[in-house]
Amino acid sequence: MPSMRERGVLLGLFVGLCGLGAQRALAPRDLAERVLRSGASLNDVAREHPPEQAGSFPAAWVHGADCASDPLIQVHAYNEDLYVLRQSKCATFEAPFVYLVFGEERALLLDTGATADGPLWETVEGLVAQWLERREQGFVELIVAHSHSHGDHVAGDGLFAGRELVSTVVTLERPGVLAFWGFEHYPDDAATLDLGGRVLDVLGTPGHKDDGVTLYDRRTHLLFTGDLVYPGHLFVFTPEEWPDFVASLRRLVAFAAEHPVEHVLGCHVEMGAAPRASFAYGTVRQDDEHPLQLDADVLLRVLEAAEAMGETPRCEVHDDFVIHPVFAGGIRWNG
Ligand SMILES: [Zn+2]
Ligand SMILES: [Zn+2]
Numbered sequence: 001m002p003s004m005r006e007r008g009v010l011l012g013l014f015v016g017l018c019g020l021g022a023q024r025a026l027a028p029r030d031l032a033e034r035v036l037r038s039g040a041s042l043n044d045v046a047r048e049h050p051p052e053q054a055g056s057f058p059a060a061w062v063h064g065a066d067c068a069s070d071p072l073i074q075v076h077a078y079n080e081d082l083y084v085l086r087q088s089k090c091a092t093f094e095a096p097f098v099y100l101v102f103g104e105e106r107a108l109l110l111d112t113g114a115t116a117d118g119p120l121w122e123t124v125e126g127l128v129a130q131w132l133e134r135r136e137q138g139f140v141e142l143i144v145a146h147s148h149s150h151g152d153h154v155a156g157d158g159l160f161a162g163r164e165l166v167s168t169v170v171t172l173e174r175p176g177v178l179a180f181w182g183f184e185h186y187p188d189d190a191a192t193l194d195l196g197g198r199v200l201d202v203l204g205t206p207g208h209k210d211d212g213v214t215l216y217d218r219r220t221h222l223l224f225t226g227d228l229v230y231p232g233h234l235f236v237f238t239p240e241e242w243p244d245f246v247a248s249l250r251r252l253v254a255f256a257a258e259h260p261v262e263h264v265l266g267c268h269v270e271m272g273a274a275p276r277a278s279f280a281y282g283t284v285r286q287d288d289e290h291p292l293q294l295d296a297d298v299l300l301r302v303l304e305a306a307e308a309m310g311e312t313p314r315c316e317v318h319d320d321f322v323i324h325p326v327f328a329g330g331i332r333w334n335g
Pocket of ligand 2: 094096150152153227267268
């Protein structure tokens with residue numbers, strides 16, 4: 001977490017923007033409620049505090065339109081120290097996004113995709129080699145960890161195990177996962193991962209999966225939400241996990257009130273560009289996709305939508321996401 005001084009600065013500016021009064025003593029739940037009720041904009045917080053290092057997104061991602069010529073993995077440099085990779089829809093309809101984040105001493109590969117084969121290792125190894133060469137640096141340690149342990153995010157782990165470059169492939173067993181991140185009281189405490197001159201905050205965000213985390217990059221202000229929030233089907237699988245889902249959303253809203261969030265980045269895209277256009281889960285060809293990146297205020301929109309359901313969660317299509325409690329009955333499946 002940032003120092004108290006940094007927190008105070010952010011909080012002070014946020015309070016100045018939104019006129020909410022001192023929030024420091026509030027629990028995430030109460031702070032999230034306060035932000036929701038105030039009509040405050042998390043986008044304003046981000047706008048007032050540009051990140052140290054900005055980046056860009058491609059005009060389009062591979063989306064299953066041309067399986068003869070699409071690369072199996074599309075690589076995009078968000079900036080020179082952060083890469084976004086997308087697995088082709090032609091290789092797996094899940095087409096997950098994978099993130100490679102470089103610090104001075106360590107690089108983090110967040111997720112390994114949905115297939116046990118394919119060129120992910122070679123792709124990442126090449127990016128690391130390029131990065132080292134550009135910096136005239138001899139070595140960087142590669143850590144392989146996961147947004148959560150669903151199969152479409154961990155299937156490529158075996159490609160990385162035992163490689164000299166790779167110091168850690170984080171286990172899929174929950175106690176080991178939580179210990180790796182440094183949680184003692186998951187999900188209520190927060191942790192950090194220091195890549196060397198670059199610190200990521202690690203928030204416990206169960207609801208979609210009981211080992212889910214959200215990472216915040218203090219350098220770019222990107223928030224990596226895994227499958228909890230993204231432009232697609234926000235799956236919650238059991239009634240028992242629904243309160244966790246809502247609590248995680250509150251945690252993220254409270255966090256984004258105190259830390260500028262430039263973009264919310266999940267691991268899939270399953271929405272079209274037009275409002276409320278959702279692709280059925282399992283769709284391979286997704287012409288005219290929604291962009292991957294969402295603005296910070298999406299956290300408020302998802303929380304508001306989930307809270308409005310009260311005790312009766314149900315499938316509900318919104319402009320840029322679908323609340324999809326699987327236990328309440330599906331909407332459209334195509335897989
Ligand atoms: Zn998942
Ligand atoms: Zn997934």
